[in-house]
Amino acid sequence: xxxxxxxxxxxxxxxxxxxxxxxxxxxxxxxxxxxxxxxxxxxxxxxxxxxxxxxxxxxxxxxxxxx
Amino acid sequence: xxxxxxxxxxxxxxxxxxxxxxxxxxxxxxxxxxxxxxxxxxxxxxxxxxxxxxxxxxxxxxxxxxx
Amino acid sequence: xxxxxxxxxxxxxxxxxxxxxxxxxxxxxxxxxxxxxxxxxxxxxxxxxxxxxxxxxxxxxxxxxxx
Amino acid sequence: xxxxxxxxxxxxxxxxxxxxxxxxxxxxxxxxxxxxxxxxxxxxxxxxxxxxxxxxxxxxxxxxxxx
Amino acid sequence: xxxxxxxxxxxxxxxxxxxxxxxxxxxxxxxxxxxxxxxxxxxxxxxxxxxxxxxxxxxxxxxxxxx
Amino acid sequence: xxxxxxxxxxxxxxxxxxxxxxxxxxxxxxxxxxxxxxxxxxxxxxxxxxxxxxxxxxxxxxxxxxx
Numbered sequence: 001x002x003x004x005x006x007x008x009x010x011x012x013x014x015x016x017x018x019x020x021x022x023x024x025x026x027x028x029x030x031x032x033x034x035x036x037x038x039x040x041x042x043x044x045x046x047x048x049x050x051x052x053x054x055x056x057x058x059x060x061x062x063x064x065x066x067x
Numbered sequence: 068x069x070x071x072x073x074x075x076x077x078x079x080x081x082x083x084x085x086x087x088x089x090x091x092x093x094x095x096x097x098x099x100x101x102x103x104x105x106x107x108x109x110x111x112x113x114x115x116x117x118x119x120x121x122x123x124x125x126x127x128x129x130x131x132x133x134x
Numbered sequence: 135x136x137x138x139x140x141x142x143x144x145x146x147x148x149x150x151x152x153x154x155x156x157x158x159x160x161x162x163x164x165x166x167x168x169x170x171x172x173x174x175x176x177x178x179x180x181x182x183x184x185x186x187x188x189x190x191x192x193x194x195x196x197x198x199x200x201x
Numbered sequence: 202x203x204x205x206x207x208x209x210x211x212x213x214x215x216x217x218x219x220x221x222x223x224x225x226x227x228x229x230x231x232x233x234x235x236x237x238x239x240x241x242x243x244x245x246x247x248x249x250x251x252x253x254x255x256x257x258x259x260x261x262x263x264x265x266x267x268x
Numbered sequence: 269x270x271x272x273x274x275x276x277x278x279x280x281x282x283x284x285x286x287x288x289x290x291x292x293x294x295x296x297x298x299x300x301x302x303x304x305x306x307x308x309x310x311x312x313x314x315x316x317x318x319x320x321x322x323x324x325x326x327x328x329x330x331x332x333x334x335x
Numbered sequence: 336x337x338x339x340x341x342x343x344x345x346x347x348x349x350x351x352x353x354x355x356x357x358x359x360x361x362x363x364x365x366x367x368x369x370x371x372x373x374x375x376x377x378x379x380x381x382x383x384x385x386x387x388x389x390x391x392x393x394x395x396x397x398x399x400x401x402x
Contacts, residue, residue, distance in 0.1 A: 007271040015117045022120030024296040032288045042120035050216045053223030053243035054269050070141040082251045089254030091162040099154045109254035149318045156321030176321035184350045187357030187377035204342040221367045229359040283385045290388030310388035
């Protein structure tokens with residue numbers, strides 16, 4: 001009954017891509033640890049680029065600088 | 068000073084129901100562990116059904132199949 | 135399929151008390167939102183008092199001062 | 202490569218203030234533990250006042266009572 | 269710069285298996301969303317079976333019943 | 336009543352250093368957003384280097400390679 005939380009920046013990820021993340025993360029737990037997929041939970045959090053920081057600055061600021 | 072995080076799917080839960088969750092979770096910590104309610108924190112996260120997966124598929128897909 | 139995370143200080147909580155927290159948190163989601171208990175997940179994190187801060191100081195320091 | 206998550210109530214915090222939180226939290230890890238700022242991640246979650254509880258009631262209710 | 273958190277029960281998972289989880293979760297973000305693996309962070313939490321509940325009871329209790 | 340969670344690798348951080356992190360994170364919320372320190376909560380999680388991955392490999396493996 002594993003639990004996986006994936007945090008990504010909110011930048012228009014489609015429901016299809018999210019479904020792929022859910023499928024892939026669940027399969028990973030099956031393949032590596034033999035977990036039961038029926039009780040594996042995956043939660044995707046989309047975070048605004050203003051609210052995500054790396055290197056001491058927001059992703060919004062980094063994108064403007066081409067980082 | 069416990070901290071409780073409750074994650075549920077975003078499906079129109081009313082402020083009254085959320086207040087019940089906050090009250091109930093706080094009371095649980097008082098009843099079971101004798102914690103001080105004044106410093107007990109409860110945070111409710113509502114997650115889109117596209118972003119929540121169980122059994123390798125999104126809750127959106129499961130709902131369509133009547134699961 | 136809700137997910138509940140309860141964080142408490144690590145101070146010798148017994149397995150029986152933990153079982154009560156699991157039972158109570160699951161029942162809360164059943165009572166308030168009609169959730170299915172079979173797919174409700176509860177995770178309890180026990181945190182060392184050195185690693186938990188309130189009011190700008192650790193719980194270890196607060197306990198020594200009788201707070 | 203530390204990870205910092207800051208949860209605050211959603212009450213109109215500006216991108217400038219968020220940038221200050223990101224800068225400050227990153228600097229704290231540099232100053233105290235000598236961590237590399239380039240690989241320090243900060244995520245800010247803004248939580249609706251209906252979804253945040255203290256003392257067994259929501260922040261929305263507390264604000265109405267002038268708490 | 270995604271962040272992935274994997275929670276599993278603490279039951280003797282080897283460092284090799286953990287390395288596979290880290291590799292697989294990172295690759296998933298590369299494959300599905302084209303993320304940069306260099307800035308993808310994965311954190312694995314191992315949770316005692318007394319501290320993990322499903323269906324209103326601890327995993328410890330479920331294992332004893334052969335669930 | 337903000338909540339701050341700091342995750343660092345488990346590598347012998349002293350209680351004094353943890354106290355500095357708690358003090359600094361609390362002060363940051365006071366300085367930037369005018370929050371009340373009395374109700375600001377800080378939780379530090381120390382994560383084994385086997386359980387923390389960056390760039391698709393564990394911190395344990397990276398340290399061996401001098402990264």
